[in-house]
Amino acid sequence: MNEFLLVFRRDFKTKEVQPSPEELQAHLSRWREWFRSLESQDKLARPLQPWESNGRVLKHDKSVTDGPYAEIKESIGGFIVIKAADYEEAVEIAKGAPILELGGTVEVRMAVK
Amino acid sequence: MQKAFLFVSMEERALLPHLFRTEYQKLVSVLCYLFGIEHIAVAEDIVSDTFLAATELWSVKGVPDNPTAWLYTVAKNKTKNWLKRNSFFQQKLMVDLQHNTPQGEEIEIDLSEQNITDSQLAMIFTVCHPSIPTESQIALALNLLCGFGAQEIADAYLTNKEVIYKRINRAKEKLKEADIKIQQPTLAEINDRLETVLKTLYLLFSEGYYSTSNNAVLRKDLCIEAMRLNYLLVEHPHTNKPVVNALLALMCFHSSRFDARLNDTGGVILYEDQDETRWNRELIERGEYYLNEAAATPTITKYHLEAAIAYWHTHKADSGEKWESILDLYNHLLILEYSPIAALNRAFALAKVKGKQQAIPEAEKLQLTGNYFYHALLGNLYTDIDDHKALQYYETALQLANSPADKELMTKNIDQLNHKQNN
Secondary structure (H helix, E strand, O other): OEEEEEEEEEEOOOHHHOOOHHHHHHHHHHHHHHHHHHHHOOOEOOOOOOOOOOOEEEOOOOOEEEOOOOOOOEEEEEEEEEEEOOHHHHHHHHOOOHHHHHOOEEEEEEOOO | OHHHHHHHHHOOOOOOOOHHHHHHHHHHHHHHHHHOHHHHHHHHHHHHHHHHHHHHHHHHHOOOOOHHHHHHHHHHHHHHHHHHHOHHHHHHHHHHOOOOOOOOOOOOOOOOHHHHHHHHHHHHHHHOOOOOOHHHHHHHHHHHHOOOOHHHHHHHHOOOHHHHHHHHHHHHHHHHHOOOOOOOOOHHHHHHHHHHHHHHHHHHHHHHHHOOOOOHHHHHHHHHHHHHHHHHHHHOOOOOOHHHHHHHHHHHHHHOOOOOOEOOOOOEOOHHHOOHHHOOHHHHHHHHHHHHHHOOOOOOOHHHHHHHHHHHHOOOOOOHHHHHHHHHHHHHHHHHOOOHHHHHHHHHHHHHHHOHHHHHHHHHHOOOOOOHHHHHHHHHHHOOOOHHHHHHHHHHHHHHOOOHHHHHHHHHHHHHHHHHHHO
């Protein structure tokens, strides 16, 4: 069994593509359901950990700005570590990620042993 | 890991329906009221950010015991942080602020029930400003007062998101251009603008009730929102006027049939075919209460007349008194404000009182040849009198029908007539 990092990214910046409050609430429920199903299948390799949505961005000149939506369009909405046999299974699991409904992406990376 | 698993799984409580939408409209109103309408975008950003934070945290940690209090705390903190980062804005705001914040003190974000209500009332009177074109006004009302997204509004209007965006933005531009202040309306302003406000609420409700959209849930939500805003006006001593009660009575009577008039597939069940045990008695009783309140002064508005017509429709059984009253009310309504739809409805009432023979020439006089309802009505009136003509009218109605439900209805009528002729 291998461990995989799933990174969820989405455009949080462009006003026109942001979900409405109602859509966001439905979206939240689907994350909860998805996380629950991963837990019940024992697919999570680490406990779920939410991260603050703001944070800081450190630039090459060491200047600090409020992040993370500084200059790039897509930002990280969160990440989880899962258990899967190979990339095929990990990608199959990632297909259930609700971020996809909002036009986001999931990056899948295997942990190097 | 095992602990986290337990924590999330134990959190079985479902989120309150529409929690985000409900709190969105309240928070946006309070922040707009605080910042001034020219800074809608800032208010919207802060509130959206709050919901994003909630989504990220709650999806993992579960919903807190008091989600509303959580949202308010986070929104307050986000506003304070935002003000700190934008000291220029804060200084300007301190000067502009309608609510006197003592010098040097932090701006207080008041999320008390009273301030939420005041803010929402001020927002209603701002959004329903006569300088904004009607279409944009309704889109803006749905967006700002009701917390609907552009996609949801587009679904109700059977148009696309981009069109709705344009309408909302045009309305926001207008508000800025005209430098419309968001504030508690004075008694004089209430008198001046109440008519526009009620018209917007009426259209909002109609959009939900008569929309051609197939999304029944969404349509019901529109009606509920229009009623909620109307209720806000009834609850406020300054706006609790007979005409406001009349409109709310009208909405109560109509919405009492909401569930009974749609079948499982979203098709229309005609009034005559509805199961009246599915009519919402509670809404009818509330409508009667508001109609009584509306009669507090002798002034009769079109909402009074429409509410009274709707009241008679809550009595299913045909009686002479019922249809004579409805006919009389339509006669008054047409004098007060002529509309083709009211004229067609009057012709139908006339048929009920005096018979189809008498109603046909009255209806045909209207000559609304491009109107679906005109042809549907004449199809109905000619049935059993001249089935051939009835068929012709129904066929034109079928061509003019917009919604799948109306098309289905006309096809059914045509089939019945054909069947009858063949036997």
